[in-house]
Amino acid sequence: MKKLLMAFVVLTLPLLSFAKGIGYGNTKWDMNPSEVVAAQGNGAHLISPEKYKDNFGKVRIDNxxxxxxxxxxxxxxxxxxxxxxxxxxxNEKKNEGIAASQFSILSQLLTQKYGKPEFSDSDKATWKLPDTTVELSKMVISGIMAQTFVRYIPNSRVASDTSNL
Structure with a gap:
């Protein structure tokens, strides 16, 4: 009986650790700002709230x-x-060549980490994980800006964002 109970605990513990949903790095979806700083450790710090559409940037890691x-x-x-x-x-916001190189490198690294993307073209790639959607994109407005982004979004939010499509 003791062995059966131990086996049950060992097998269900990984499921319990995913209950909140894994985000970027050591974070889980639904953490508060202090929990994110504690989970990320070195370099993560609270910032003055910055408006992003309906949300606020409150924690940052620089460089x-x-x-x-x-x-x-x-x-x-x-x-x-x-x-x-x-x-x-x-951090590069102007050089189109650097942005293209960064997009290529990030695409390779994310593919090594998560496997083949569900969608990809020359400016965007998307990976669908159990709890999180990862979107890599490159934005170039010639002569004005050139930047590469990766967004980590909980799948529950992606589902609600696309519910009216």
């Missing part, structure tokens, strides 16, 4: 090295102070 580029990670929270999105934006 994260990914591949050969530097990125800023911003954690977005809803009005109830719960984590609903994470944005990873390249």
């Amino acid at each position: 994260v090295s990914i591949g050969s580029g530097l990125y800023t990670v911003t954690f977005l929270f809803n009005s109830a102070d719960r984590l609903v999105q994470t944005n990873v934006a390249s």
